[in-house]
Amino acid sequence: MSKTLTIRDLPREERFAPGHRMCQGCGAAILMRHITKALPKDTIIVQATGCVEVTTTLYPETSWMNPWLHIAFENAAAGASGIEAAIKVLKRKGQLPSGKEVKVVAIGGDGGTFDIGIQALSGMLERGHDILYIVYDNEAYMNTGIQRSGATPFGAWTTTTPVGKVWHGEWRRKKDIIGIALAHRVPYVATVNPAYLPDLYVKVSKAMSIKGPKLIHAFSPCVPGWRYEPALTITIAKMAVQTGMWINYEIENGVLNVTTPVPKRKPVREYLKLQGRFRHLTDEEISIIQKFVDEQVAYINRLAGKEVIGPVEA
Amino acid sequence: MSGRLPSWKELPIGAVILEPGSSRRYKTHEWRTLKPVINQDKCIRCRICWSYCPEPAILEVDKPYVTSTNRRYEITYMVDYDYCKGCGICAQECPVKAIEMVPEVR
Amino acid sequence: MGKIVPLSGNSAVAYAVKSADVDVISAYPITPQTTIVEKLAEFIANGELDAEMIHVESEHSALSAAVGASAAGARVYTASSSQGIVLMYEIMFIASSLRLPIVMTVATRALSAPINIWNDHSDFMAVSDTGWVMMMAENNQEAHDDVILAYRIAEDPEVLLPVATALDGYFMTHTIEPIEVIEREDALSFAPKRKTWFTLDPDKPVTIGALGDPQWYFEFKRQQYEAMKKSREVFEKSVEEFAKVFGRRYGAVEYFGDENPEVVLVAMGHVVGNIKAYLSRVRGKDSRAGVLKIKLYRPFPEDLIAKYLEGVKIVGVIDRALIPGSASPGPLHSEVVATLRKHGVDAKTLSFVSGLGGRPVTHEHIGLMFGKLSELKDKPSSELPKEPLFIGVRE
Secondary structure, three states, X not given: OOOOOOHHHOOOOOOEOOOXXXXXXXXXXXXXXXXXXXXXXXXXXXXXXXXXXXXXXXXXXXXXXXXXXXXXXXXXXXHHHXXXXXXXXXXXXXXXXXXOOOEEEEEXXXXXXXXXXXXXXXXXXXXXXXXXXXXXXXXXXXXXXOEOOOOOOOOOOEOOEOEOOOOEOOOOOOOOHHXXXXXXXXXXXXXXXXXXXXXXXXXXXXXXXXXOOEEXXXXXXXXXXXXXXXXXXXXXXXXXXXXXXXXXXXXXXXXXXEOOOEOOEOOOHHHHOOOHHHOOOOXXXXXXXXXXXXXXXXXXXXXXXXXXXXXXXX | OOOOOOOOOOOOHHHOEOOOOHHHHOOOHHHOOEEEEEXXXXXXXXXHHHHHOOOOOEEEEOXXXXXXXXXXXXXXXXXXXXXXXXXXXXXXXXXXXXXXXXXXXX | OOOEEEXXXXXXXXXXXXXXXXXXXXXXOOOOOHHHHHHHHHHHHOOOOOOEEEOOOOHHHHHHHHHHHHHOXXXXXXXXXXXXXXHOHHHHHHHHHOOOOOEEEXXXXXXXXXXXXXXXXXXXXXXXXXXXXXXXXXXXXXXXXXXXXXXXXXXXXXXXXXXEXXXXXXXXXXXXXXXXXXXXXXXXXXXXXXXXXOOOEOOEOOEEOOEOOOOOHHHHHHHHHHHHHHHHHHHHHHHHHHHXXXXXXXXXXXXXXXXXOOEEEEEOOHHHHHHHHHHHHOOOOOOOEEEEEEOEEEOOOHHHHHHHHOOOOEEEEEEOOOOOOOOOOOHHHHHHHHHHHHOOOOOEEEEEEEOHHHOOOOHHHHHHHHHHHHHHOOOOHHHOOOOOEEEOOOO
């Protein structure tokens, strides 16, 4: 990309219809709206069971303008593999218009991707299908009522890691889905954030132009699950980046590029205090989280070969 | 779908939905308790509210507008009150505070 | 018509899949299905079949990928056995309710535990509730022919249900019989590829797999019921035309034996062949015994079964699967009893459970069963055993 994309360059046309039942202020809704803007029109979408799937396809209504398939919870990647193979062979056998480039995208939540969907995802990545897998990560099984998933971060309250005398929220760290994807030697992985929409647009477009299996990990704030006022979705998404809790980057054929550099980082407390799910955290727990973030930042800076994410400045 | 609901014989098989974007039939405006009002004089047409709306319920219309200080814009942003759920992201993110969340009066 | 080649049941199935010109094959290896997919891989590798083979990482993904590929408009195929079938169980219901014409071969094998790679019908019976059309073959030629029939039935616009064809593990999958292979031209003429179902087409974008809440779900199940009913009509038309074109006539049920039997054994799969051989060898003329083969299991051909069993004194149903705790622990027996009752046929019934976990059902066992039937044929129903008779187990 020689010219930097700005907010003015986002296409006006909506490829995602209102009338869906996503919560007020849902981060995933913002993601879906802009992902579909960036996808070529001739893209088939396969979706896993989850928040987005149930709220956007209540029979007889659908918010999707693309051909769209939902099978079950754990198999978006497998269903997508089937579609990709079908298109390949039907084209070869002359049963599809040969000029048409029909692409396949799989979308799943963190539940349907990190946990129950990990097997199908791994198979899809390993077999090298030409599919973009987008995981919208709201850090728990939100659709079924805020139960913890492998993506739930350390310290978070969820209904299955509640706060009480014995338990104090989730005690395990978030699974590294990017690392898992990279282990499959995929040509492209990226992280995106709904507060940084031109960056999301560029990455989705780029991914779609690369052949092979790709993974995009999308940050998806959740109003009822993270416990905050609906108006703060973008504020929280921005703060995640500003504190280093979420780093916007891409890795193309092993080369890391941080697309949202943060010269001066805010302390994680600024991010945690915005959300009710972290309300119970002690100072000690917050400093543990700060350490985890510092580690990840150091790792990314090391890979980048320079300090793209700067030190914490109160 | 108005009136009588269709029988099993009248429906496409397998619960396939044939009309893309048919969720437009369902107006979600009743969800809101607050509604955004855009002050067109203050609005600098930055596109941020339009970008961040989750529904989407902010329309970017090619409608020229001249502000009270004689500044002319070629675009106007208008809230689509059929779908706006009143989340308030637009008001929160507006860099010039041109959007006010006012109580929904029924 | 075609050339006769010696083929194992699995090879015979693979040849039929090749002739049907399938587009996508997604399968995961499990004994005794493996050689079907290996043969297909050989065909693709040699350029004899132009298809995409998805080397999926589990059976659940095998059927999921088949659903995706079928939704994209491809003719798809998968196969599995035993644990693989039950692993894809979740998706089997979905494949049927999404009304996709997938064809799958079940190379029948016992379900764990204990883990057992040999033949019985427990995996096949596990499919009964899923809304798939189900057929079982008695010999390798039939197993071959069933695949072609399956695509014809599945893709019929009035059916659009997935079809499971079955052949017995090891007894058929790995034994060699002379097979007349249906060539591609004839297979595609009998079961042409047509776009008869809703597909994922960017020019006509549809949403498949929506959420059906209480206001809508019921109607789609009603549609599915109707399609299953219709599939019987389509089956009958198809086997009729198959007989005309290929000279082999199959029936939803087939009867072999005395014209006016007093005792009849009802069975499925290769055991039917054993019973036919037994009857020919051991029982002379006027033996008043016969065997009723059930080929079509879903939809269950009640009318024909009632017709053939009318006037019979006693029916012994051989089940090679066991449902502990059921009113009839033999699932086939259960279906037969319900059928006779519904159609007012007052033949007595006896449940035989035999051949589980690959234990062969021998002529000795068959003799025992006919013996038992003869012994009890004139006794009143009240004196018949209410529990199944386990034939061949060490008591």
